[in-house]
Amino acid sequence: MDRPEERRDERGGGPTRRQLLAGGLGLVGAVAAAGGLDRALRQLGREDLVPGEPPSLELTPRAWRRSSDRLSFAVLGDNGSGGRQAMAVATRMARSYAQSPFGLVVLLGDICYYGPIAARFQDVFVAPLRPLIEAGVSFELAVGNHDGGLFGGDPRLVEVDNTLALLGTPARYYATTRGPVDFFHLDSVGLVRGIDGGRVDRVAAQQLDWLDRSLARATSRWRVVCSHHPVHSSGLHGPTAALVDVLEPLLVQHGVDLFLAGHDHHYERTVPIGGVTHVVSGAGCKVTPVHPRRSTVAAASTLQFMRIDVDDEWLDARAVGADGRILDRFSLRPRSSA
Amino acid sequence: MTRRWPDLGVLVLSLLHPLVVVAPALVVAAAADRGAVPDAEGGMLLVASSVIGGAHGTATWVRLRRQPGQGLELRSAVIASVHGLVVLALMATLLLFVTLGAYPPSAVVVVDRGWPVLVPWIGAQVLAVVLSEATRSTLVTWLE
Numbered sequence: 001m002d003r004p005e006e007r008r009d010e011r012g013g014g015p016t017r018r019q020l021l022a023g024g025l026g027l028v029g030a031v032a033a034a035g036g037l038d039r040a041l042r043q044l045g046r047e048d049l050v051p052g053e054p055p056s057l058e059l060t061p062r063a064w065r066r067s068s069d070r071l072s073f074a075v076l077g078d079n080g081s082g083g084r085q086a087m088a089v090a091t092r093m094a095r096s097y098a099q100s101p102f103g104l105v106v107l108l109g110d111i112c113y114y115g116p117i118a119a120r121f122q123d124v125f126v127a128p129l130r131p132l133i134e135a136g137v138s139f140e141l142a143v144g145n146h147d148g149g150l151f152g153g154d155p156r157l158v159e160v161d162n163t164l165a166l167l168g169t170p171a172r173y174y175a176t177t178r179g180p181v182d183f184f185h186l187d188s189v190g191l192v193r194g195i196d197g198g199r200v201d202r203v204a205a206q207q208l209d210w211l212d213r214s215l216a217r218a219t220s221r222w223r224v225v226c227s228h229h230p231v232h233s234s235g236l237h238g239p240t241a242a243l244v245d246v247l248e249p250l251l252v253q254h255g256v257d258l259f260l261a262g263h264d265h266h267y268e269r270t271v272p273i274g275g276v277t278h279v280v281s282g283a284g285c286k287v288t289p290v291h292p293r294r295s296t297v298a299a300a301s302t303l304q305f306m307r308i309d310v311d312d313e314w315l316d317a318r319a320v321g322a323d324g325r326i327l328d329r330f331s332l333r334p335r336s337s338a
Numbered sequence: 339m340t341r342r343w344p345d346l347g348v349l350v351l352s353l354l355h356p357l358v359v360v361a362p363a364l365v366v367a368a369a370a371d372r373g374a375v376p377d378a379e380g381g382m383l384l385v386a387s388s389v390i391g392g393a394h395g396t397a398t399w400v401r402l403r404r405q406p407g408q409g410l411e412l413r414s415a416v417i418a419s420v421h422g423l424v425v426l427a428l429m430a431t432l433l434l435f436v437t438l439g440a441y442p443p444s445a446v447v448v449v450d451r452g453w454p455v456l457v458p459w460i461g462a463q464v465l466a467v468v469l470s471e472a473t474r475s476t477l478v479t480w481l482e
Binding site for chain 1: 358361362365366368369370372373374375376380383413414417418420421423424427428431432434435438439455477480481
């Protein structure tokens with residue numbers, strides 16, 4: 001006598017219980033996997049995980065012009081992957097130095113992704129920027145949210161802190177003067193953490209007081225404030241509410257010329273807002289979309305750095321793509337009468 | 339009476355295999371293009387993924403086409419292939435995140451020793467195929 005299973009097969013009958021269970025799970029799994037895969041692939045496209053060749057240019061050391069009334073510097077944001085996209089931007093920066101040397105790189109934070117900075121510092125900072133480091137260029141960093149506890153007393157970061165200090169970054173927030181420019185580098189991570197609605201905690205208040213006093217004492221022709229988090233941005237993260245509420249009034253009150261920020265991985269320049277030109281220059285290794293707003297003058301969703309040349313009368317800035325294309329160009333007159 | 343899985347279904351299921359293997363290489367190439375980065379290496383990643391995915395898709399097609407006419411075995415083969423495809427789709431991308439982005443980044447370690455990034459890339463994708471096949475064959479055994 002045939003077994004029930006054989007009779008069912010011969011008649012082309014229904015599936016077994018196991019097949020029903022597995023079939024149902026497979027269907028649910030396929031739907032879930034499709035959604036998960038879409039998100040994973042989108043994230044893969046936003047990262048810079050493929051390793052790249054670091055630049056190998058030999059640059060003439062200290063070849064930039066030193067003057068109290070002139071300064072040339074580069075600006076690089078969110079470059080900390082150590083991947084091929086970061087290497088492409090770093091190579092273009094080195095070539096820019098070779099054509100027209102500059103003595104300073106302003107870093108807008110997030111100099112280390114994909115692991116602790118103590119372990120990755122050589123891969124993500126030294127390797128891509130070696131030609132410029134060996135040329136004697138200074139590096140002033142505005143710490144970002146991916147930079148760990150830099151200058152926070154962490155004993156594991158002493159070596160990194162010391163290296164950055166040697167290169168030109170002494171603390172989490174600080175001011176420097178280079179040629180005709182007063183730079184104010186902020187710890188925007190501390191500000192964002194410490195400002196909630198109208199309330200400002202003690203740590204954030206200390207930094208804001210410092211900035212207020214420093215800007216009031218500034219005597220140079222130009223005032224440039226550098227931060228990881230932007231005040232205004234049309235990118236993925238968008239404007240930083242805490243900074244709009246509390247920081248922006250200070251910038252306007254003290255006649256800041258230029259506010260440089262990263263955090264969003266695109267390039268964007270605004271019209272002067274309260275007299276302050278806001279620039280997001282955060283595409284040092286990753287690229288995310290930008291949807292320009294009414295205040296946006298120029299925007300690009302591509303790898304880039306900035307090159308800025310300043311004298312007493314003009315500040316000339318260019319956003320340069322990894323392929324050398326000029327993405328944006330603008331000039332400013334100083335707002336101060338110093 | 340024999341039954342055969344419709345040819346179109348077999349073809350679609352077989353074509354999805356190379357597609358999910360190649361997808362990460364296409365995404366990485368598109369990212370380099372958006373960033374205006376020269377991408378000679380990306381071409382090699384795409385070729386490698388195409389070879390791996392194409393071989394696995396061909397094997398899947400041949401295996402499904404050869405299924406005997408018994409309904410039970412056909413259903414089990416198709417259900418198992420769908421599960422294998424789900425595992426392949428997820429692992430072909432997620433293993434790349436682990437391989438390229440894990441700490442310490444294993445791909446950087448390999449590249450620093452003179453191996454091209456192709457090596458960890460191929461390793462991750464072959465592992466995804468192995469896991470997919472293991473899932474499929476385990477499920478076939480359980481279903482039958």
